[in-house]
Amino acid sequence: MDRLTPVVFTDAWGSHVSIASLQGRPIPSPQPESELWMGAHEEGPSGTDRPGSPDLAAVVAADPVAELGAECVERFGPRLPFLLKVLAPGRAISIQAHPTAEQATTLRAMTGDAVYVDGWAKPELLLAIAPFEVFVGMRTHAQVAELAARLHVPRLTELVEKAASATDPAHALLAGVLATPEHEVPDLAREVVAACVRLEAAGDALGDDAAAVVGVAEGHPDDIGLVVLLLMHHRVLQPGEYIDVAAGVLHSYVRGLGIEVLANSDNVVRAGLTCKEVNVPELLRIVNPRADGVAGRGRVVEPGLxxxxxxxxxxxxxxxxxxxxxxxxxxxxxxxxxxxxxxxxxxxxxxxxxxxxxxxxxxxxxxxxxxxxxxxxxxxxxxx
Incomplete structure (x- = not known):
């Protein structure tokens, strides 16, 4: 058994309170702390207490069969197949989707590491240990049309009506929003946020969804992602609830504290709410508008398990x-x-x-x- 020293990441969207509080350190932390990693991912392998203090990635690489087992190596190769995290966003993480293994492998054959750095899918499961706000999965076109009718934003209404005649209206609407000319994005985002401020006073489910967009706008002003959020389902996971997110599911985690387990992959494509690279053509290729996160609670399979x-x-x-x-x-x-x-x-x-x-x-x-x-x-x- 190897005691692990986890790695703390300090992305700008992290919390100054959550991870430091869990670890018993003073709050607020000097830097925002976004994730606590336990695993053998090359970007942040956990330390071990083995002689010489090799990190877990080095331990696995030195003897994959001994550490992972022959069956695991045969199935997944000589890497630990999963990564465990504590996730602590203080503001919204980028809107993103992950490819299937086939999509990643096919594109890597043509472009090398330009878009995807490995041939794996990146499914993930997020378990709330405190209330956790998320946007996961896309609304139907009819549901977005209902919301747009309440918001009364002419540019948004035009996009919704134009997409209605497409073979896949939900996908066409996402494409239309992301095709907004760069110089028009700030005005559209501001119009949408202002309309959401008005709608949040309604006190119904759509009003709550509008309020969530307003909250995200505080940390991401003038971002096209604010419009994309209108196309997505808004949820608040309560402690003990989880959501399973497969390839192709559009998602953004907003704020909260949770345990996340995911495939040991770096394959992600972003659509907004980020200063990192946004790859709209690839996102539109891999996103599945009909795919949603699967929410639930744990199931007792044996006493105490x-x-x-x-x-x-x-x-x-x-x-x-x-x-x-x-x-x-x-x-x-x-x-x-x-x-x-x-x-x-x-x-x-x-x-x-x-x-x-x-x-x-x-x-x-x-x-x-x-x-x-x-x-x-x-x-x-x-x-x-």
């Missing part, structure tokens, strides 16, 4: 009540203690974990007993 179901073939997430053996998994595991004080015991030794502590269990670790009091999560690969 709760499963958060995902369509991904790269990861499976459990919540485990101390006083039982950890799920065995199909390859390596990462164990994360969000809160509490627990002890992990296996044939190789004992590790104590406190708040925000984590360990890596290689494929051959065997049975691990969990004792103590705490909120503990385990991520591993699903069955083949």
């Amino acid at each position: 709760e499963l958060f179901e995902s369509a991904s073939d790269r990861f499976v997430l459990y919540r485990v009540t101390p006083g039982r053996v950890l799920p065995s998994g199909h390859g390596p595991r990462i164990v994360f203690c969000l809160r509490g004080s627990v002890v992990l015991t296996s044939a190789s030794g004992t590790v104590e974990l406190g708040d925000v502590g984590s360990v890596f269990l290689p494929a051959n670790e065997g049975a691990v007993q969990l004792e103590g009091v705490g909120e503990v999560y385990v991520v591993t690969a699903p069955p083949g």
